[in-house]
Amino acid sequence: MTALKPGVNGQGLSATLPDHVRYSIEGVSKVYAGRQVLQIDRMDIRRGEILALVGPSGAGKSTLLRMLNFLEPPSAGRIRYGDFEYGPNGEAPLATRRQVTTVSQRPVLLNRAVQANVHFGLHLRGQRKAARQVDAALQQVGLAHLARQQARTLSGGEAQRVALARAMVLQPAVLLLDEPTANLDPYNVGLIEQIVRTLNREQGMTLVLVTHNIFQAHRLAHRVGFMLDGRLVEVADTQTFFEAPVDPRTAAFVRGDMVY
Amino acid sequence: MFSTLIGVPVGAALGLTRFMGRKLLVAFMYTGMGFPPVVIGLFVYLMLSRSGPLGQLNSPLIPALFTPGAMIIAQTIIAFPLVAGFTMAAVMSVDPQLRQQVQSLGATTWQTAWTVITEARIGVIVAVIAGFGGIISEVGAVMLVGGNIEGRTRVLTTAIVLETRKGNFELAIALGLILLGITFVINALMLRLQGKAIDT
Numbered sequence: 001m002t003a004l005k006p007g008v009n010g011q012g013l014s015a016t017l018p019d020h021v022r023y024s025i026e027g028v029s030k031v032y033a034g035r036q037v038l039q040i041d042r043m044d045i046r047r048g049e050i051l052a053l054v055g056p057s058g059a060g061k062s063t064l065l066r067m068l069n070f071l072e073p074p075s076a077g078r079i080r081y082g083d084f085e086y087g088p089n090g091e092a093p094l095a096t097r098r099q100v101t102t103v104s105q106r107p108v109l110l111n112r113a114v115q116a117n118v119h120f121g122l123h124l125r126g127q128r129k130a131a132r133q134v135d136a137a138l139q140q141v142g143l144a145h146l147a148r149q150q151a152r153t154l155s156g157g158e159a160q161r162v163a164l165a166r167a168m169v170l171q172p173a174v175l176l177l178d179e180p181t182a183n184l185d186p187y188n189v190g191l192i193e194q195i196v197r198t199l200n201r202e203q204g205m206t207l208v209l210v211t212h213n214i215f216q217a218h219r220l221a222h223r224v225g226f227m228l229d230g231r232l233v234e235v236a237d238t239q240t241f242f243e244a245p246v247d248p249r250t251a252a253f254v255r256g257d258m259v260y
Numbered sequence: 261m262f263s264t265l266i267g268v269p270v271g272a273a274l275g276l277t278r279f280m281g282r283k284l285l286v287a288f289m290y291t292g293m294g295f296p297p298v299v300i301g302l303f304v305y306l307m308l309s310r311s312g313p314l315g316q317l318n319s320p321l322i323p324a325l326f327t328p329g330a331m332i333i334a335q336t337i338i339a340f341p342l343v344a345g346f347t348m349a350a351v352m353s354v355d356p357q358l359r360q361q362v363q364s365l366g367a368t369t370w371q372t373a374w375t376v377i378t379e380a381r382i383g384v385i386v387a388v389i390a391g392f393g394g395i396i397s398e399v400g401a402v403m404l405v406g407g408n409i410e411g412r413t414r415v416l417t418t419a420i421v422l423e424t425r426k427g428n429f430e431l432a433i434a435l436g437l438i439l440l441g442i443t444f445v446i447n448a449l450m451l452r453l454q455g456k457a458i459d460t
Contacts, residue, residue, distance in 0.1 A: 097366060098366035100364075101365055
């Protein structure tokens with residue numbers, strides 16, 4: 001266990017995370033080319049919650065998601081996940097990394113059939129035959145009829161739903177969503193939000209949703225965090241966040257007054 | 261063959277990674293792509309000849325001059341930069357976002373690299389075709405290091421040169437047609453592979 005700067009969390013150190021905590025982010029910062037893009041002193045992500053992260057572009061939201069997916073270690077501090085500690089130059093064991101997956105704003109599908117795309121993650125895990133799971137996932141996103149079609153022929157909304165299906169089929173413990181519905185029409189937005197709710201309710205999946213859209217955060221999330229200039233300004237239950245935010249900047253953002 | 265075995269991985273590595281000296285290597289490779297094959301033939305000749313640095317070793321692992329082994333070495337050196345260069349370009353043209361998304365779906369480093377290469381498959385096949393085209397049509401280097409010995413190191417291109425010099429134009433033309441035929445058939449097979457790659 002790496003030594004932690006005293007005073008970072010004030011509660012003392014415990015070797016294992018409490019059951020209801022999925023991630024514990026402790027004194028994490030990220031520096032690119034000498035410029036600090038992220039600095040979070042303390043944040044927990046709870047098991048089985050939908051946490052929305054809102055804030056303007058460049059607030060460090062996507063950087064945080066890459067760290068939560070264990071694709072990019074923090075420059076300082078640590079992220080705890082189960083028994084695993086992700087620190088500077090850290091590398092997550094494959095089994096841990098495979099519990100988390102991301103759906104991005106701009107999905108890049110493989111130049112293969114739709115069903116091959118959905119099967120892909122299972123294939124990486126050595127599951128050669130998974131027609132049933134693939135089918136079920138496509139059914140869930142309402143695209144079963146396109147299973148044999150080439151992925152490159154899909155529309156933006158369809159491609160995003162395939163991207164969601166290929167993540168879902170892995171039944172990850174945590175699903176990270178990076179602006180999943182930006183650029184989509186209302187029909188597809190509604191569909192994707194419904195799937196997100198179902199995953200959370202029926203499978204108890206933990207979801208972290210990065211979005212520009214505060215209305216979407218309001219509709220989906222249990223808790224909302226507001227990020228600005230690489231810092232977490234405030235995180236609160238959705239109702240509190242929208243109705244009685246503590247920080248004046250959060251209040252301005254929620255009102256739509258924030259100029260950035 | 262050998263160029264493919266070495267060239268595709270090296271090209272992919274150059275396309276996928278960033279390291280110190282990468283630019284220099286790429287510059288060398290581009291130079292190699294435009295290198296006159298006959299100069300490479302000369303180089304291999306000098307290395308392998310009895311008084312050359314490798315010929316002197318008399319090692320059983322190093323083929324002697326005027327053998328098929330020597331020709332394979334020359335051809336490999338000629339085709340390698342072509343295969344590696346085109347593979348690199350193909351791999352680099354794959355959407356960089358794809359790598360991260362593939363990793364996020366739980367791919368290991370090797371699985372990620374392999375996925376990017378298969379996504380670049382059309383370009384990789386072009387690389388192999390370019391390498392093949394470079395060596396099937398090659399005359400100067402194979403003549404230098406192979407010696408054009410009948411039944412041993414005479415290949416279609418060198419036979420054509422010889423028959424033309426002897427005035428046997430009919431035979432030379434016939435050999436030329438055979439060479440064209442072989443090239444066409446092999447390219448057609450690779451295109452079929454490419455077509456399959458696109459469809460599946």
